[in-house]
Amino acid sequence: MPKVKNKIIKKVQEKKAKVAGVPELINEPIKSNKKTPQLVRGFKDILPSEQKYFRFIGNRLESLAQDYGFEKIDPPILEETSLFSRAVGKETDIVSKEMFSFETPGGERVSLRPEATASVVRAYINHGMLNLPQPVKLYYTGPMFRYERPQSGRYRQFSQFGFEILGDKHPVLDAQLIILANNFFQEIGLKTSVQINSIGCAVCRKEYKTQLVNYYKTQKANLCVDCKERLYKNPLRLLDCKEEKCSIIKEEAPQIVDWLCDECKNHFVKVLEFLDEVQLPYNLNPSLVRGLDYYTNTVFEIWPEGEEKKSQSALCGGGRYDNLIELLGGRPTPALGVSVGIERTILKLKELNIEIPDREKRDIFVAQLGEAARKKCLPLYESLRKEGIRVAENFSKDGLKAQLEIAGKLGVRYSLILGQKELSEGTILLRDMEAGVQETLNFNKVIKEVKKRLENQ
Ligand code: HAM
Numbered sequence: 001m002p003k004v005k006n007k008i009i010k011k012v013q014e015k016k017a018k019v020a021g022v023p024e025l026i027n028e029p030i031k032s033n034k035k036t037p038q039l040v041r042g043f044k045d046i047l048p049s050e051q052k053y054f055r056f057i058g059n060r061l062e063s064l065a066q067d068y069g070f071e072k073i074d075p076p077i078l079e080e081t082s083l084f085s086r087a088v089g090k091e092t093d094i095v096s097k098e099m100f101s102f103e104t105p106g107g108e109r110v111s112l113r114p115e116a117t118a119s120v121v122r123a124y125i126n127h128g129m130l131n132l133p134q135p136v137k138l139y140y141t142g143p144m145f146r147y148e149r150p151q152s153g154r155y156r157q158f159s160q161f162g163f164e165i166l167g168d169k170h171p172v173l174d175a176q177l178i179i180l181a182n183n184f185f186q187e188i189g190l191k192t193s194v195q196i197n198s199i200g201c202a203v204c205r206k207e208y209k210t211q212l213v214n215y216y217k218t219q220k221a222n223l224c225v226d227c228k229e230r231l232y233k234n235p236l237r238l239l240d241c242k243e244e245k246c247s248i249i250k251e252e253a254p255q256i257v258d259w260l261c262d263e264c265k266n267h268f269v270k271v272l273e274f275l276d277e278v279q280l281p282y283n284l285n286p287s288l289v290r291g292l293d294y295y296t297n298t299v300f301e302i303w304p305e306g307e308e309k310k311s312q313s314a315l316c317g318g319g320r321y322d323n324l325i326e327l328l329g330g331r332p333t334p335a336l337g338v339s340v341g342i343e344r345t346i347l348k349l350k351e352l353n354i355e356i357p358d359r360e361k362r363d364i365f366v367a368q369l370g371e372a373a374r375k376k377c378l379p380l381y382e383s384l385r386k387e388g389i390r391v392a393e394n395f396s397k398d399g400l401k402a403q404l405e406i407a408g409k410l411g412v413r414y415s416l417i418l419g420q421k422e423l424s425e426g427t428i429l430l431r432d433m434e435a436g437v438q439e440t441l442n443f444n445k446v447i448k449e450v451k452k453r454l455e456n457q
Pocket of ligand 1: 114115116117146148153154155156157158159160162163164291292314315316317318319336337338339340341342343344
């Protein structure tokens with residue numbers, strides 16, 4: 001049975017490829033015979049049909065970075081394991097369960113990066129960016145790796161883009177970062193809700209943790225297995241548990257905002273006031289604690305509107321990490337950042353059928369009939385391209401019908417057609433694809449004529 005299904009899928013692929021002229025591959029890989037290597041679980045090919053989404057998001061990212069004054073940084077994908085255990089935290093799920101770590105032949109313990117903030121901070125310290133005018137505003141994009149249980153919206157390799165602001169503690173920056181991230185989703189057509197909380201500084205959080213643990217100890221018998229462990233290893237994460245019985249217990253738990261010291265409270269109030277100034281709605285979410293240990297004060301996530309309850313629904317997350325630079329050996333320096341999950345954003349765009357602009361449109365298609373015509377069309381294509389005309393072709397095809405079908409698919413305005421007759425007469429046909437009419441042009445004047453028509457349309 002699977003063999004028959006595979007055959008049918010293959011036929012559909014072949015048919016699509018014939019019509020489009022470009023490989024329109026189906027995203028779910030066909031299970032082929034055992035000799036063919038398969039994808040590693042949780043990993044994906046990003047096929048040609050997916051690329052327009054990545055291009056679209058990449059373009060939006062570049063324009064946001066320009067508007068808000070961020071410079072690009074490309075940290076490596078592989079880092080010393082200790083960078084993440086120190087920055088993200090030994091007891092976090094990311095470090096304790098989800099890293100792809102191994103030893104190099106030279107004996108170094110390294111990990112594929114599960115996130116990029118730690119790398120940006122390392123680079124900031126390594127390259128003496130502390131001595132540049134502050135804040136230093138950096139952005140990045142690329143793959144991250146986490147050994148999580150794969151499911152929709154959760155992969156073992158996924159892409160993020162992110163913005164980090166290092167060297168300034170003003171609350172206006174917290175608000176501006178949230179505005180920036182929210183603008184990204186608004187501008188690509190997604191409706192979202194901003195979730196925000198403050199988890200205070202080391203001092204007030206310590207006091208709060210004691211209260212939290214005391215409360216949860218009274219409920220210990222009713223907690224899930226993971227939460228029983230969290231109670232001792234990472235109590236803040238108790239608030240993050242999605243198990244129903246733990247959610248009920250959470251409702252009565254002490255809230256951190258009631259335990260913030262004056263400085264942390266003032267900072268948080270100012271962030272909220274700035275958000276109010278731009279009338280950005282937010283949800284004060286007392287159980288938002290984030291899964292990485294480096295945060296201080298403001299934390300936030302942006303969720304798709306109406307999806308507040310799903311655990312893997314956050315489109316982006318971020319916050320302040322005022323102690324991280326010092327923790328990694330730099331001088332005390334406040335900082336904050338946000339990272340957006342690109343695949344999750346794409347899933348949402350697709351779910352809502354939001355139109356994404358395709359590749360830059362082509363204006364003209366060059367079609368040829370026969371080997372002699374092909375030889376003339378190859379340099380003609382190059383000349384048209386050099387003149388800045390957006391031109392397409394499919395020179396390996398023989399039949400005119402197949403070529404014009406491709407031209408139609410690409411939505412070009414004109415096709416140039418060179419056959420035996422035109423070759424011998426020194427002419428070429430120009431077909432208006434919309435009107436379906438053709439005229440004969442002098443081959444030597446074709447570039448000038450095409451330009452004239454494209455300018456007048
Ligand atoms: P994070 O919340 O771990 O934060 O990840 C940010 C976003 O990456 C998530 O909201 C989600 O969209 C996406 N994401 C995370 N894990 C997966 C996965 N397994 N599959 C697909 N998408 C995923 C950070 O990474 C921090 N570095 C954010 C930050 C920047 N904080 C300060 N600066």
